[in-house]
Amino acid sequence: MIIAEAKPLAEVAGLINDAQKILVVGCGGCVTVCLAGGEKETGILAAALRMLRKKEGNPLETVEVTLTRQCDPEYVDMLAKYVTDDIDAIISLACGVGVQFLAERYPKWVVPALNTKFAGATIEHGVWEERCGLCGECILYKTGGICPVIRCSKSILNGPCGGSQNGKCEVNPETPCAWQLIYDRLKTLGKLDLLLEIQPPKDWSKSRDGGPRKVVREDVRLA
Amino acid sequence: MKTESKLERLLSQGHFVVSGEIGPPKHANPEGIKKHAALLKDYVDAMNLTDNQTAIVRLSSIAAGVHVLASGGEPIIQMTVRDRNRIALQSDLLGAYSLGMRNVLCLSGDHQSFGNHPTAKNVHDIDSIQLIKIVKDLRDEKKFACGEELKGNEPRFFIGAAANPFADPFEFRVLRLEKKINAGADFIQTQCIFDMERFEKFMAMVRERGLHKRAYIIAGVMPLKSAKAARYMQQSVAGMIVPEEIVSRMEKAADPKAEGVAICVEQIKHLRNIEGVAGVHIMAVMWEDIIPTIVKEAGLYPRPKVD
Numbered sequence: 001m002i003i004a005e006a007k008p009l010a011e012v013a014g015l016i017n018d019a020q021k022i023l024v025v026g027c028g029g030c031v032t033v034c035l036a037g038g039e040k041e042t043g044i045l046a047a048a049l050r051m052l053r054k055k056e057g058n059p060l061e062t063v064e065v066t067l068t069r070q071c072d073p074e075y076v077d078m079l080a081k082y083v084t085d086d087i088d089a090i091i092s093l094a095c096g097v098g099v100q101f102l103a104e105r106y107p108k109w110v111v112p113a114l115n116t117k118f119a120g121a122t123i124e125h126g127v128w129e130e131r132c133g134l135c136g137e138c139i140l141y142k143t144g145g146i147c148p149v150i151r152c153s154k155s156i157l158n159g160p161c162g163g164s165q166n167g168k169c170e171v172n173p174e175t176p177c178a179w180q181l182i183y184d185r186l187k188t189l190g191k192l193d194l195l196l197e198i199q200p201p202k203d204w205s206k207s208r209d210g211g212p213r214k215v216v217r218e219d220v221r222l223a
Numbered sequence: 224m225k226t227e228s229k230l231e232r233l234l235s236q237g238h239f240v241v242s243g244e245i246g247p248p249k250h251a252n253p254e255g256i257k258k259h260a261a262l263l264k265d266y267v268d269a270m271n272l273t274d275n276q277t278a279i280v281r282l283s284s285i286a287a288g289v290h291v292l293a294s295g296g297e298p299i300i301q302m303t304v305r306d307r308n309r310i311a312l313q314s315d316l317l318g319a320y321s322l323g324m325r326n327v328l329c330l331s332g333d334h335q336s337f338g339n340h341p342t343a344k345n346v347h348d349i350d351s352i353q354l355i356k357i358v359k360d361l362r363d364e365k366k367f368a369c370g371e372e373l374k375g376n377e378p379r380f381f382i383g384a385a386a387n388p389f390a391d392p393f394e395f396r397v398l399r400l401e402k403k404i405n406a407g408a409d410f411i412q413t414q415c416i417f418d419m420e421r422f423e424k425f426m427a428m429v430r431e432r433g434l435h436k437r438a439y440i441i442a443g444v445m446p447l448k449s450a451k452a453a454r455y456m457q458q459s460v461a462g463m464i465v466p467e468e469i470v471s472r473m474e475k476a477a478d479p480k481a482e483g484v485a486i487c488v489e490q491i492k493h494l495r496n497i498e499g500v501a502g503v504h505i506m507a508v509m510w511e512d513i514i515p516t517i518v519k520e521a522g523l524y525p526r527p528k529v530d
Contacts, residue, residue: 154305154331154345158352158402160395161331162387162414163461170461171334183392196398198356198406201309201349201368 001030001121002095003128004037004114012045012091013052015111019060019088022049024113025079025102026066027094034128036114037093039066045093045113063087070098076105083108118150136206136213142194144185149202151178157199225362225409228325228381229297229529230269234410234439238527239495240502242299242412242441243267243514245291247282253290256282259511260294266518267296268526269326271412271504274301278338285319292323299383300324303332308348309357309368316358320378328383328412329354351384352406358382359407384408386440388425389418390462397428404438411438412504415445417456418464419493426497435499442494445506446513447483450474484517491521 016022024046032038046062053060065082067075070092079102083090089109092099095116103110118130133150139157140147149155153171160179163170167180186192204210224231233240243266245259256272263270272287288298300319302312316327331351335343349357349368357368358380365373384403388396400411416422422442429435447453450473457465469486476482487505494500503523507513518524 153334153336154350155347156331156350158350158399160390160392160399161351162385162390163334164390164392165461166391168461171336177391180392183395195395196402198352198402201353201357204348 001033001119002097003034003117003120003130004031004095005034005117006036006041006045007113007115009045009048009052012111012113013049016049016060016089016091016109019109021061021063021086021088023079023082023087023090023108024049024062024064025070025090025092025094025098026064027070027092027098028066029069029071029094029098031094031098031114034122035126037095042066042093045091070094070101073101073105076101079106134207135202135204136208136210137203139199139202142199143182144189144191144194146178146181146185148178148182151176151181157202226325226379226381230299230326231381231409232529233268233527234501236527238268238502239523240268240439240441241266241518241523241526242269242271242502242504243511244271244273244504244506244508245287245511246273246276246508247284247287249279249281251282253282253287256287256290257294260291260296262512263514264294264296265526266515266524267505268502269297269299271299271301271328271506274303274330274332275306275338276301276333278305278333278335278340278343280339285315285322285324288319288324289322297326298324299326299328301328301330302354303330304347304349304351304354305332305335305345308346312349312354313357313361313367316361316378316380320376320380325379326381326383327358328385329358329408330385352402355382355384355403355406355408363407382407382409384411385414386411387414387462388416388422389414389464393421393425396425397432397434400429401432401434404434408438410441410501412441413443414462415443415456415506416490416494417445417469418466419490421464423497426499430499435501439501440499441502441504442497442500443504443506444487444490444494445508446487446510446517447473447479448510449479449483450476480513484513484520487517488520491517491523 026042027037042064046064069075083106091113092102093113099112119132120128120130123129135149164177169175169177243263272284274284284300288300291298329351335345360366362379365377386400453470453473491503
């Protein structure tokens with residue numbers, strides 16, 4: 001899922017300084033799972049902003065709604081009845097996709113309340129870790145199910161580099177060396193020969209370097 | 224002979240070669256490089272010019288190579304894949320060759336988080352092994368990385384790569400070296416060797432696979448300047464093993480600099496006797512002036528003349 005984390009309250013407050021009434025929109029998707037932008041966080045952010053503004057003698061009115069997802073037009077459409085003329089700004093507690101969808105759909109000042117981080121997973125409650133670089137061409141079958149594109153600090157496809165020591169990455173002693181993990185895993189599987197092949201340069205045009213990507217499934221299109 | 228490299232010629236004639244490293248400055252004045260090149264040219268067979276080492280912005284390795292050439296030295300330009308994509312790397316290879324460079328060392332490069340621009344966007348479009356293959360394909364196939372034919376003069380580089388026998392997983396290090404040789408590496412320069420026992424084991428595996436006959440292996444050494452530097456490298460530099468014995472020798476020394484030179488000379492003498500070691504690479508970081516002393520004391524002076 002997409003992992004995001006809350007922007008500092010002061011930063012968000014600074015973005016809506018001039019607003020008297022705002023719509024605070026949560027998202028029921030990934031950011032709910034990673035405890036950054038669900039219904040609960042939406043309520044907390046709205047309350048915190050109201051308190052801050054009250055203290056400053058500049059009261060703020062908030063309307064709070066949490067959509068099932070902000071990355072689907074049918075859910076974003078459901079927000080229409082809340083986007084009244086007196087709403088000065090919309091705060092989105094979604095990933096960057098949700099923020100952009102709200103901005104595209106409604107002619108209002110839309111600001112992000114979160115920083116969108118990466119595609120990752122829950123390691124333990126409260127700990128999320130990046131696992132996929134969204135590179136558009138999966139090579140995990142070559143590397144024992146461990147992704148060097150995103151988990152190796154240098155994205156080396158023919159690793160490990162000379163900085164790998166005691167199983168750790170040179171960049172951060174808390175980061176496991178992806179290539180040590182790959183080596184250990186392929187050794188256990190009896191597939192070390194996979195590592196002896198020289199992997200050619202990667203086709204990054206399948207990644208974001210080819211411009212914004214699009215997936216079209218003709219078989220499920222309605223029109 | 225694949226190239227016009229002086230280094231290749233000496234190695235192919237069986238000479239035990241000596242290379243030295245020059246770190247280009249963090250400014251645009253080339254006087255220091257020229258001075259070091261003039262000082263070293265009779266003591267080393269080739270000089271490495273580092274490419275923004277430790278991810279710190281410095282005068283470019285290719286420009287530094289031009290100054291070395293003008294000073295009568297033989298440059299080995301280092302090239303990392305950290306800062307340039309395959310288009311820029313190939314362009315620089317063509318440019319470097321046109322300027323007279325004949326040796327290139329292909330590296331991944333230190334991560335930018337260690338340098339003076341830790342918030343930089345790194346590139347890593349390709350890795351060091353892929354760069355080796357690209358340099359070889361330009362030279363031997365006259366082809367760019369995209370497969371397009373090079374119409375005109377190809378850059379005929381003597382291709383170098385690095386090996387670190389002190390990084391992990393240790394058992395895979397020799398196989399990775401083999402991959403680099405399979406990709407096209409003609410010579411290898413190793414990480415600084417302090418742990419001689421581990422290096423001996425590494426070389427035994429290298430010989431077992433016959434790799435020393437497929438590429439020239441040049442062993443890296445570094446003269447220590449102080450006990451503090453030794454301890455720092457032991458504790459804080461990733462991919463480096465410095466045995467306690469060496470650190471304590473430095474700590475006990477009345478003249479640490481002299482002791483550092485003595486250790487380095489001993490190491491070179493030891494390395495000369497290891498089968499498969501074709502030369503030494505002296506990395507005297509910020510202490511280039513000491514290289515002539517080391518070369519003389521190690522009995523490697525005068526350097527052979529190229530036939």
